[in-house]
Amino acid sequence: GFIVTGSVRYFHIKEGQDITGYFSFENEFVSSYKSFLTGQPGFTYIQALEDTRLITFTKKDMDQMLANPMLAYKIERFGRLVAEQYLCCYEDRIASFITQTPEERYLHLLNTGREILQRMPQHYIANYLGITPVSLSRIRRRVITNPL
Amino acid sequence: GFIVTGSVRYFHIKEGQDITGYFSFENEFVSSYKSFLTGQPGFTYIQALEDTRLITFTKKDMDQMLANPMLAYKIERFGRLVAEQYLCCYEDRIASFITQTPEERYLHLLNTGREILQRMPQHYIANYLGITPVSLSRIRRRVITNPL
DNA sequence: CTAAATTCTTATCTTTTGTTAACGTTTCAG
């Protein structure tokens, strides 16, 4: 789907707990991409966090358009560009887990993630950074009391 | 590029230290994908770890083929499928950082990552799991002495 | 074969995180 207005969070369920992994906002695509591509049920759940308007299409819609010679070229291109855009985001995100500490990831979010910081509750943001809400609260205190 | 024989590692450099983020083996693609797509210099370095044979093409090659009406459709499709395949891998990898502990990630690698475990030195694998080599060594001891 | 370099383990200490629980605030539903 494509978000016209509103926002969503992606989450996983592990041992009964739900853990938020990502967010999408207006003018972004939203899907459990792997599940969409493979047609297999996935383990990523999606929830709207505000009243959200979406334009959606199914895998079947996609396949039919790909099979239609009048549309195939445009849709192949569309699929390529969407996938590539996601890829760039994911590459950065993986690099952040490999090279940065949770505190560094939070500081980076402070500089670049206004949308997330302003619109998402803190315990979702903690999950997104790969830590617990308690730990994020401690990091915030550290950062506030030791600026620089 | 596409690896015919051999293997490579991807790494970042942070404060003088190099940190391995990923590996690719025979019959897989290899590139600093974001850098390739955007044309901007990236922060991902790639190094061959064995004698490695590659088939390579440049961004310019790609753009020329995309501009050629005889080839464009096939190349758009090719680009889409390659990007989508990467996307699925990355999605799983991000989920592992969000939902699993380092020990769980290592156990998962034991079950699925024969190629990496057999062909890569352990300190690269530690980086790949998002931890230090010392910490991986401790996890291995825990896992061996407390099986189950 | 030998010396140097690399890799892995182990130990010690410090820092950080996870877990659990308590508390105050805010938000929300009835």
Place this chain on the structure above:
DNA sequence: CTGAAACGTTAACAAAAGATAAGAATTTAG
């Protein structure tokens, strides 16, 4: 308005990870 739920902070303790250094074991180069 009121009680319940959700959210953020803090504290206390246990577990894990990072940093550093030392020492085997292995690999590599000359």
